[in-house]
Amino acid sequence: MQSPAGVVAIARHVKPGYEAAFEEAVRGVILAASTFPGYAGGEVLYPTTKRGEWQLILRFDTLVHLQEWEESPICQGWIARADALTIGAPKVLRVNGLEAWFELPEVPNALPPPKWKTAIVSAIGIYPVISLMPILLKPITNGLPAWLTTLVSIAIMMPLMTWVIMPQVTRLFKPWLYPPEAKRSAHKSSNSNPN
Template identity: 35%
Template sequence: MAKNPDPVTLMIANTIKPGKLEDYRIWVKGISEAARQFDGYEGTQYIKPPTGDNHTVHSMIRFRDHVTLSAWEESEARQQWLDKLPELVASRQAEKIEGIEFWFEPPDAPLLKPPKYRMALVTLLAIYPLILFIPPLISMLLPNDVPRFVAILVSCLCTVLLMTWAVMPAMTKIFSFWLFRKK
């Protein structure tokens, strides 16, 4: 597999068998602890099923890149935990999402995504300071005779790169308690 430096998120929806939710919670703690031991593991977010739901639990497992995710996916430790899963879940869906794709909702996505207004607010909190500070910094670094459109292009490029690989992954982690909350 070719190296891909982009973070990757494995989105999973498990429909828990009736009466197995507490056993599933114990299983989740165990597999999360096992994943934590692997290089590149960046965290797991779980969304509890709302009352009256068919007990579908959504989870997002983040790894630094495809290489570290593959090491986890191909590990014996993961396989041992997955072998216990059929007695707990009725169905399972999984999807890999790379880098910034996590912020774009596919039209027929079966997995839970944050509400758009929450994504918009977190994005605003992330981009506002960048827009305040990057253009003046770029104008100080570029020669005075550089055309305005070039300075704007460089500012936009710096903002997009920072948002994609630094700011939004951090903001997602910081605000995950609110972004993925049901209500």
């Protein structure tokens, strides 16, 4: 049986004035990770305010490949570089699949929403995009082969979903995705952890 996919989300507060250097470092991390077996993609979620958290999301096809990356000297070197540009310890969360879309800096340590809720909110975010995308892209993709039209749509849709649509939709549905009892449960479980 294959190991489940490995996704890690790392949130950091950048030292004032070091944003450009940190963004360059984050791009370097993604480039370095892309050379490792099983790499499936990476994104940067930019903070909503100057003092907000930057989030780096890396995806690997299996947990084993994610672990190989995280334990590599290359990864450790990038962590040391990022440490010099940030304040405090990073928040590291391992999630499964689309759960990475539902991480909000303003809801730290919350339990992930149930899969049925993430499916509904994902559909709400995706529906208008896939409905409008063919119409908006028609002048560009008209006459292209179907496979290339699909590729162009995906290349535009995924960054749009990751950096624009889903952060806004997730914030809109935050009270439903992260009810107060879920936050309390997460707080209680973190306090019960002896480490």
